[in-house]
Amino acid sequence: MTVARAAVKVVRLGRISYRSALKVQQQHIKQHLDSSSCSPNTLLLCEHEPVYTVGIRRAPYPPEEEQRLKALGADFFRTNRGGLITFHGPGQLVCYPVLNLACFKKSVRWYVCELERTVIKMCSQFGIEACTSPDTGVWVGDNKICAIGIHCGRYITSHGLALNCNTDMSWFDNIVPCGIVGKGVTSLSRELGRDVPTEEAVPKLLEAFTEQFNCTLIYN
Template sequence: MAAGKTTVRVVNLGRVSYGRALEIQRQCVRRHLEASSRFPNTLLLCEHRPVYTTGIRQQPYPPEEELRLKLLGADFFRTDRGGLITFHGPGQLVCYPVLSLACFKKSVRWYVGELEQTVIGLCSMFGLDASTSPDTGVWVGDSKICAIGIHCGRYITSHGLALNCNTDLSWFEKIVPCGIVGKGVTSLSQELGRDVTVAEATPYLLQAFSERFQCHVVSEDTAVQMPINTGG
């Protein structure tokens, strides 16, 4: 761990299309990679409109299957993150950390493990016993509550995690989530027997992240002070 605590800024994008959030992530990554830029480590928080995404481990998704999913009312994207197909949508807290691991630890394996432990810490704040498994992500029993899929180039991270808060889980029934057969998907609301919104879960995520990554988290209501374009 680098000496001292790193400051990580939080930008809440609200409910946004996957394509728009992807564009903003790419802007942030480019700023990090510019030698003259001192772009801050950033957490982009959002909810997505219904979308299915695939990762780099996915074989080319059959066009007829892509069409079937789109006819359900969802978008479809092929991405450069790790992992296989998953769903993002309303009621899901999505966090895209765009970080320079040089400020933390230059290890992708360490980073993924810390994201998992962050969510496990959040779940414990809600009284839930969550854990890891040989499959990436965070689980409550045999059901995944949080998917994790990242990209890292030159130790700059993008993509991230998606925590089911009060997500409509029926969207997952249309696919084999993350390519894992025989296991389920769950949410904070389902496990706790009450409605847990993204707004309720967000401060717990930020607290758990700051504790796990030993950083100062600075929340901003808007991106006005951030050198990125969140319009559109």
């Protein structure tokens, strides 16, 4: 018996504030919870205005640290995703899959691993040898090129991945990215020694996602 491939709609949000992107995610989550079917599965693609976000895997972030980061010109948000503190900003391709895992496999561990494999496959298309590590995300050596932090409730996913393309990496100097001491961050541009805008990475990421999740992408 042939299993039908899940359909996933691709939505391009452009450059958008983190607050606005959260609202869009919440709208799509509600559509899933109000529906008895496997649709609509959606990939939200965007870049953010500078923002530092904190996940749920830590004690409350010190108010003085929050104020210090805001003084740099970035927003600051506490979120319900996994993971610790990270940065999002221009030049970083952010992908928020809002999926019903019942259409794929009802396993959060499987889902996170598939996201990692998607990015590794995409990096290989650029000639970059990326890998996983005991720490979540995708790495090139000891430098993280893509952060992954998700939320999953009733098998509906939100949040997702952030791939550094031609991000201003100095923003990461103000934090310990993802709370991992002794390791750094990198980008497609840094690894390739040339400017790699998000638009160049989008088709490769979508191709890898299609293959890894065995789905059909639908474009607006």
